[in-house]
Amino acid sequence: MSYSQEFHNKSLSLLADQFGESGISIADLISKVSAFQIAVPSWALGAGGTRFGRFSIGGEPRNLEEKLDDIGLLARLTKKTDAVSLHIPWDIPQDAEAIKQKAASLGIAFDAMNSNTFQDYGQALSYKMGSLSNADASVRQQAVEHNLQVIEIGKSLGSKDLTVWLADGSNFPGQAHFRKALQGTQESLQAIYAGMPADWKLLLEYKPYEPNFYHTVIPDWGTSAMLCRQVGDRAKVLVDLGHHLPNTNIEQIVATLMHQEMLAGFHFNDSKYGDDDLSTGSIKPYQLFLIFCELIGGAEEQAQAWESISWMIDASHNTKDPIEDLIQALESIAQAYAKALLVDRAKLGQCQREGDVVGAQEVLQAAFLTDVRSLVREARVQSGGEADPLAFYRSEKIREKLIAKRGKDATASGL
Ligand code: LRH
Ligand code: MN
Ligand code: MN
Numbered sequence: 560m561s562y563s564q565e566f567h568n569k570s571l572s573l574l575a576d577q578f579g580e581s582g583i584s585i586a587d588l589i590s591k592v593s594a595f596q597i598a599v600p601s602w603a604l605g606a607g608g609t610r611f612g613r614f615s616i617g618g619e620p621r622n623l624e625e626k627l628d629d630i631g632l633l634a635r636l637t638k639k640t641d642a643v644s645l646h647i648p649w650d651i652p653q654d655a656e657a658i659k660q661k662a663a664s665l666g667i668a669f670d671a672m673n674s675n676t677f678q679d680y681g682q683a684l685s686y687k688m689g690s691l692s693n694a695d696a697s698v699r700q701q702a703v704e705h706n707l708q709v710i711e712i713g714k715s716l717g718s719k720d721l722t723v724w725l726a727d728g729s730n731f732p733g734q735a736h737f738r739k740a741l742q743g744t745q746e747s748l749q750a751i752y753a754g755m756p757a758d759w760k761l762l763l764e765y766k767p768y769e770p771n772f773y774h775t776v777i778p779d780w781g782t783s784a785m786l787c788r789q790v791g792d793r794a795k796v797l798v799d800l801g802h803h804l805p806n807t808n809i810e811q812i813v814a815t816l817m818h819q820e821m822l823a824g825f826h827f828n829d830s831k832y833g834d835d836d837l838s839t840g841s842i843k844p845y846q847l848f849l850i851f852c853e854l855i856g857g858a859e860e861q862a863q864a865w866e867s868i869s870w871m872i873d874a875s876h877n878t879k880d881p882i883e884d885l886i887q888a889l890e891s892i893a894q895a896y897a898k899a900l901l902v903d904r905a906k907l908g909q910c911q912r913e914g915d916v917v918g919a920q921e922v923l924q925a926a927f928l929t930d931v932r933s934l935v936r937e938a939r940v941q942s943g944g945e946a947d948p949l950a951f952y953r954s955e956k957i958r959e960k961l962i963a964k965r966g967k968d969a970t971a972s973g974l
Contacts, residue, residue: 562946567936567946571585571934571937574931574934578901581903581906583901583903585934588897588901589937589938591900592893592897592935592938593638593938595639595893596642597871597872597889598642598670598671598869598870598872599630599642599643599644599871600646600673600871600873600875601626601649602646602875603874603875603884604881604882604885605619605620605970605971606619606880606881613877614877615969616880616958617961617962617966617969618959618963618964618969619881619969619970620965621965621970623645623652623658624661627643627658627665627667628665630643630665630667631665631666632957633889634666634667635944636886636948637886637944637945637948638942638943638944639889639892639893639944641667642669643662643669643670644670644672645672645712645713645716646675647709647712648680649675655715655716656715659715659716659717662716668717669713669717670718670720670871671718672709672710672712672713672718672722673709673721673722674705674709674723675705676705676706676725677690677725677770684697684698685698686726689725689728689740689776690702690747691703691748692727692735692741692743692744692747692776693727694735694739694740694743699746699747703750707751710755714756719758719759720759720760720761721751721755721762722764723748723763724764724766724799725744725764725777726770726771726775727740727744728774728778729774730773731773735774741776741782744777745789748761748790749789749790749791752790752794760793760795760869761790761794761823762795762796762797762824762869763777763787763795763797763823764797764802764826765777765779765780765782765783765797766799766834767779768833769833769834780796780798780815780816784796784819795816795820795821795824796821796822796823797825797826797869798813798822798824799828800827800828800839800847801826801829801834801835802826809850810846810849813854813857814853814856816863817854817857817863820862820863822863822867823868823869824868824871825869825870825871827839827847827872827888828872828873828874829841829843830842835876836873837874837876838876838884838887838888838891839874839888839891840888840892841891847892847895848926849923850895851899852899852923854899855902855904859904872885872892874888880958882952882957883952886948886952890935890948893935893938894932897931897935898931901925901929902922902923903925903926906918906922907922910922
């Protein structure tokens, strides 16, 4: 939809009229939406996508500096991201100080560092049979040391988090010893945690299947939480939206984790079937909205502080221009958040106490069905971003310019 200033102003004042009555201040919402920032992973900037094929879009960032340039551009257009999440070994900085300075000049900080013990990249021992859980102690030790190196790189860049995702598991019954694999993982994580600075957080992902299809060592939030408890207070559960079996109630998982102050943060993406890594909000926007409802409720009712939660996109596929895709994802996340802020929580609480099921649904849908695009746009413009980032990106022919600069065959490292 093309944007006009007049239409924008009208929609915004309509929102103020609509929600003013229930005591919701649009100005307050605008400042909350403006403040909300989501980190972008370095691996989302290439058209790498799925593990099945790569169709380069051209002009992809060829190194860490160019990845930072792309995120700097996203930050400037959308005002919705101010950090990058690096993946080691894909993003080893040659000169950490220079990279740090470049990032700072673009207004980009370093979010969680991601370790990689799910593929072989020339290290001494293979991760084919697992990493932190491997039956062989020397492989476990190598994987621990890799994580410690990732922490060192993160320290040199000013990061404060380590995200661990394990592909560990087995493909066939009998292949792995379940309890020993868990015990090995626990001890490895304890060793990694012991090497983390005192102001760092460890974010532990879970995933029910893939690349292992019979069992994964950390299949669900419960196993992740159990391991985190054994590791330490600053180890918490990371919810990657794609890492659930179909129809899992993710908003309930979020509420449960917040209830125990165990929610580390999110990897946003969307899916139809599994870990599809599709653009956030492209498939199940209602689910995303309900997740934000739980987040806002959990923070307001002081289950867990909003500021303690990390936000990141983790999507990567091979059909869209990655920058356009990220613009859309950042917009969808901001919309879901804005809609959840519109929920009349007092009324919802009353419906819950009175057993008014119909009323509760009405309250949620009144917020969800509201068009908040003008609100999100206003937040962006007030922060100095573009009114319509996607239209700007296209009209300025930014991809064409990137291709001219970096080449048609330039590909980014990553998935
Ligand atoms: C694999 C995965 C996981 C990690 C990322 C690096 O499932 O997508 O979510 O966060 O790779
Ligand atoms: Mn993830
Ligand atoms: Mn994943």
